[in-house]
Amino acid sequence: MIEQLASVVAVDTSGVWLTTTPVSSCNACNVSDDCGTGIVAKTLTPRQHRFFVSTSLSLLPGEQVKIAVSEQNLLQAAFVVYLLPLVLMLLSALYVSNGLQLTEGWVMLAALLGASIGFFIARRFSLWQQTKTEQIHIIQVLPELKIHPA
Structure with a gap:
């Protein structure tokens, strides 16, 4: 604790x-x-x-x-808030860059979209955690x- x-x-x-x-x-x-x-x-x-x-x-x-x-709750929250948006940003940029072979503008847009989705998921997860337990x-x-x- x-x-x-x-x-x-x-x-x-x-x-x-x-x-x-x-x-x-x-x-x-x-x-x-x-x-x-x-x-x-x-x-x-x-x-x-x-x-x-x-x-x-x-x-x-x-x-x-x-x-x-x-500590478990703190580490879980840190993972969701910091690591999840970063991983989604990198994965979406890599997919658009290597998988679809699009230009840098599209890669930056995909990275921004991936990070935004990560932050949205983190927000939903934090609201769900607040109602789940104290x-x-x-x-x-x-x-x-x-x-x-x-």
Whole structure:
């Protein structure tokens, strides 16, 4: 299981809305302010992810929880979102180039069409996975630390 900390932002009758802050390795480097990759990562990385998790726990906004997702689900999602469009793009370009012997314009168009079909399938698969099972589980409610003045 892959674990991450999340904050409760809203409570619903059937679950809670959580936010997580993405962890980037670019923040740990000493030259991240001067590095092109670090600047792009800070610019394009969303500040927080917000999502709904159904649970019977009685949580309050502001509480911290530890959530987990299985490695299998994560790898499966990565395959569908990244690898499937790439494979369909390459296969369609190869088919049009070698099988049909068409010009470069048609090859590029076929590659774009193959990638688009891959992204369409990935979108349908993600919607089907969301309705199939609950992917994210709350495994622990973290205690709050309160400091009392002396």
